[in-house]
Amino acid sequence: MPFLAVDIGNTRLKWALYHTPQPGSDPVSHGAVFLETIEQLAEGDWAGLPMPSTVLGSCVAGDAVRHRVEDQVHELWERPCSWVVSSAAEAGVINGYDHPARLGADRWVALIGARARLLASQRPGPALVVMVGTAVTVDALDEHGEFLGGCILPGHGIMLRALEGGTAGLRVPTGDVVHFPTNTSDALTSGGTYAITGAIERMHRHLLQRGGLPPQVIVTGGAGWKVAPYLGVPYELVDTLLFDGLLRIGQERAKPLAAV
Known part of the structure; x- marks a missing residue:
């Protein structure tokens, strides 16, 4: 069924x-x-x-x-x-959070989905798992499948609403991402994009320095397609990453039942 x-x-x-x-x-x-x-x-x-x-x-x-x-x-x-509730380990991923159960379920599922994809593609190296939505998360996964930690930052919408709420005169239309913005719309859009991509690239450097292997960057989330093209590192855009994780978890949880 x-x-x-x-x-x-x-x-x-x-x-x-x-x-x-x-x-x-x-x-x-x-x-x-x-x-x-x-x-x-x-x-x-x-x-x-x-x-x-x-x-x-x-x-x-x-x-x-x-x-x-x-x-x-x-x-x-x-x-x-x-x-799904985050735990100390599941489906081939070890949870390195200080309090494993406090890791967001979506981050945990995405990490499991990323690990499954890496193993299936014969590329079980380190990875950065990036989700771009209402909030942005950038999570580091080492070559052994251990979640090392990650950062959380606001997505574009939250950034813009914070600026609109705290600064007069910034209620302007969405602009473009450009190298040197010369109007407020472009300045806001470029600033938000560079804040997100800058966090991803910083975490990429941290993970590279830690293990000496260039991590694969896997980007997902409803706004991932908006941010990914401006990254200064190679990336893969995967819309179905959380479903990949749910499938992997479902497969693992079904094994004991199949063995009975």
Whole structure:
């Protein structure tokens, strides 16, 4: 029976249905909705889907949103949902956070997805896992699959709202990213982009200096495509990274059941 993967961010819910939890497989169906419209899933996007054997998700939007999704799954299929919680280790990744359970579930799932992709491509070296959305995270993964740590910074939208709220006269249209901005719109857009890419490039240097191996930069998130072209290091843009992680986790968790 199918496997339903659910990724709940701060703005949208993304989902994908697979025949089985096999990393690298293509979804049978997929979609995305804004959090405000979750209550329409059972009668909308999910109405024609076959009943999944497993529903596995990652949620960073809080318990209230998670419960709304559980209600939709129960209304349609009367099945439970399982949610990823960061732990000391899972699916080949070791969690180096001071308090492993406090690492955001989306960051944990993305790290697991990145490790799975690296192993599948025969390139199990170090990696920087970058998620660009409402917030931006830049996480370091060594060649052995250990999460070393990472940084969090505001995304473009938060940066602009902070400037608008704290500085008079900055409510201007979005501009372009240029080397030497000569108007306020371009200055704001360029400044935000360079802040994000600068953090990524700094973490890239840290990881390179630590192990001597150039890390692969994997970029994901709804705004990843806006930022990645301005990076000064090679990168790979992977829209499905969290689904890759959920598939890998689902595959690992199914092993004990298959062995029974």
